[in-house]
Amino acid sequence: MSNMTPMSQRIPAGVWVLGFVSMLMDISSEMIHSLLPLFMVGTLGASASIVGVIEGLAESTALIVKVFSGVLSDYLGKRKPLALFGYALGALTKPLFAIAPVIGVVLTARLLDRIGKGIRGAPRDALVADIAPAEVRGAAFGLRQSLDTVGAFLGPLLAVWLMLLWADDFRSVFWVAVIPGLAAVGLLLLGVREPGQHVSEKRTNPIRKENLKRLGRAYWWVVGVGAALTLARFSEAFLVLRAQQGGIPVALVPLVMVAMNLVYAASAYPFGKLSDRMSHTTLLVLGLVLLIAADLVLAASDHWPAVLVGVGLWGVHMGMTQGLLATMVADVSPTDLRGTAYGFFNLVSGMAMLVASIVAGLLWDRFGAPLTFYAGSAFCAIALVGLAWKPAVLSAKGEAG
Secondary structure: OOOOOOHHHOOOHHHHHHHHHHHHHHHHHHHHHOOHHHHHHHHOOOOHHHHHHHHHHHHHHHHHHHHHHHHHHHHHOOOHHHHHHHHHHHHHHHHHHHHOOOHHHHHHHHHHHHHHHHHHHHHHHHHHHHHOOHHHHHHHHHHHHHHHHHHHHHHHHHHHHHHHHOOOOHHHHHHHOHHHHHHHHHHHHHHOOOOOOOOOOOOOOOOOHHHHOOOOHHHHHHHHHHHHHHHHOOOOHHHHHHHHHOOOOHHHOOHHHHHHHHHHHHHHHHHHHHHOOOOHHHHHHHHHHHHHHHHHHHHHOOOHHHHHHHHHHHHHHHHHHHHHHHHHHHHOOOHHHHHHHHHHHHHHHHHHHHHHHHHHHHHHHHHOHHHHHHHHHHHHHHHHHHHOOOOHHHHHHOOOO
């Protein structure tokens, strides 16, 4: 077999640029998010339940807003302007974290930041699907996710260094986070050209009944699987809090997110390529098994080595499943409804994230960390049962291998 890759099977430059845009924004966001649970609990006096509510509201807001931006991108036939606006909003909300005097300002900043994420998410994913040829779509989503996750471990690593340098000065670190966010906006503005093939001559409402009917059983099955995975995998803020329980110095706690995202970044692209050649359902099952293992390890011990093993398994799970689900949505949705398809997928996942994070916070406060992670493993088992009910149409339309 030749080592040369045909031009049609290479990942387009636009996908690489979108990956680097995601990387820069994730550096900005994770510098803040890796410290935010500690800032809320230690500096502002919040409880674990409050952290769970804020994280659940924030992440679910991002996912829910995606339905509106996705539908709008289909109606306009344009993805880039909405993605650009979303990235800009995310960058401009970062200073609010640095000046927050009370928990209410943190909530406001978190919600606005996640609204920006929601606005850009579905149009950006649809843009990747528009740019990438079908035969390398899994690899393209895996690459974008991998670069995104490089930012997700560089951000906490930079946060740790600055916390050590500046003697645990949360607010100064939050100010530095503004810089890579603005750089992401500039790169997207100047570095991505939008293809025009998805623009139709006549605009129609993507959420009209006849259009939604075109999103068939296979699509809604993928939506259901995504929601089940989200219920099983609550906010990563609880990984940070679990690491703190082991007595690690505050400045070093973000290393738990560095470890998870390092594994996530290393695994996302290889598993994305693998998804172009093998059964999607098999990969999802393996991903859920890994998440069960991660939950059990994290429930069993808060010692630093055990926490690292648990978050490492969590990272491999993320690498196996996140790009894969995005690929599956693209495979089972019409080209002109991709933004809408990603939007509804994330709407349902957003509601699941809100429920999961609130429940996790309540379990944590009332019964302790171990039961929180045991509950996550139980949701994984339920999701495994759901995977057994795959619609037959999916095998013909969206399965590889």
